[in-house]
Amino acid sequence: MAHILILGGGAAGLAAALAAAQAAPAARVTVLERNPKVGKKLLATGNGRCNLDNTAIAPEKYFTADPAALRPLLAAVDAAAPLAWFEQLGLYTRTDEAGRVYPYSNQAADVLALLELHLQRHKVQLRTGCTVSTLRQSKGGYAVQFANPEGDMESLRADAVICAMGGAAGPQFGTDGFGTRFAAACGGQMRPLYPCLTALQCAKPNKSLAGIRAKAAARLLDGDRVLAEEMGEVQFTDYGLSGICIMQLSGLLAPGRRLRDPVVELDLFPELSEIDLTRLLARHAIQTASDTLAGFWTGLLNVKLGYALWEAANMPNNRSVKQMQPLARTAKHWRFEGLTPCGWRQAQTTGGGLALTEVEPTFQFKGCPGLYFVGETLDCAGSCGGFNLHWAFGSGLAAGRDAAKHLCSRKR
Secondary structure, eight states, rough: EEEEEEEOHHHHHHHHHHHHHHTTTTEEEEEEESSSSTTEEEEGGGGTHHHHETTOOOGGGGSOOOOOHHHHHHHHHHHHOOHHHHHHHOOOOOOOOSSSSETTTTTHHHHHHHHHHEEEEEEETEOOSSSEEEEEEEEEEEEEEEEOOTTEEEEEEEEEEOOOOOOOOOOTTTSSSSSHHHHHHOOOOOEEEEEOOOEOOOOSSGGGGTTTTEEEEHHHHHHTTTEEEEEEEEOOOSSSSSSSSHHHHHGGGGGGOSSSEEEEEESTTTOOOOOHHHHHHHHHHHOOOOHHHHHHTTSSOHHHEEEEHHHTTOSSSSOOOOGGGHHHHHHHHEEEEEEEEOOOOOOSSOOOEGGGGGBOTTTTBBBTTTTEEGGGGGGOEEOOTTTTHHHHHHHHHHHHHHHHHHHHHOOO
């Protein structure tokens, strides 16, 4: 019996397994997963709500060292139509005002349960607690060696192998970068790994602001050049800055970009010009007529945030109406320097990995018929908002269906 083997039981691996079983019902399909259960990281996506897609999929929403190679691969992911596939499985979804797609129940557990239900119906074998060690060509196919839950070594032969073992982000979910190391061991050209979609450490964090959140426009600059701007809620931490808009900017700190002097600049009043903000602050000072700085910030900003902004602007102790311009300028251009992305534990996804130029639009490894790499193993990291799961599910579907075609072509 023809055999398709999937390495990794995350979003990409489970999609690949089910797609392969649907397209080749006579084939044997097996999933090897390192964790005691499949889908551990999937359960944590979207804060447990599983933001599984987005209506604004575009190449510009992804970080990669090979933008030209991304376009045909992303087109293949789009053609795989993950949302339509989930609808056929029985998943009802809803879309919020930002284009983020969630299961209607708001439960990631429901997405996993639905996948497991259909995998069982298609007789896909899920083997958990299995740690893959080697892969080699064997009799026109591949032989994979792995340690089973008891620690004994086993070997499985397969006609097609789909590698979906993830990257290095989120070691608390059982990932340790083995997927990308495995891709390198298979002879693939690799792009340097880096934590992507993560918080940023700053050289001089203001620890008194830890836990405070504020709506702002966040800009990433290299010197005086603006690289990107994101709107959203910024979270101040004892080490620096966090929040979705900050995480989005972190993807631009990839090793290959070689930024000379990266700086995050916050605009706490993005709807006002600097002139209008100066007038607002002057008017507010008259309206409050307070003897304390806390009184001045009432109705404008969190008091601790106001104190820190006042200090950053080098404002004098007296609140003269004529001296509000420096405060307005700082509120519009509050700079945070000495940026360092936080580590793998806080990263939502892995930047870098197997170069996109190493795979066909079907996600088949070039020169190795029947061998595929999908999901986070590849050098493609999406922005926050469902872009990564769109890539994971879609690349898994495309590879699974092509693996089934590979079996048919071998029979012919």
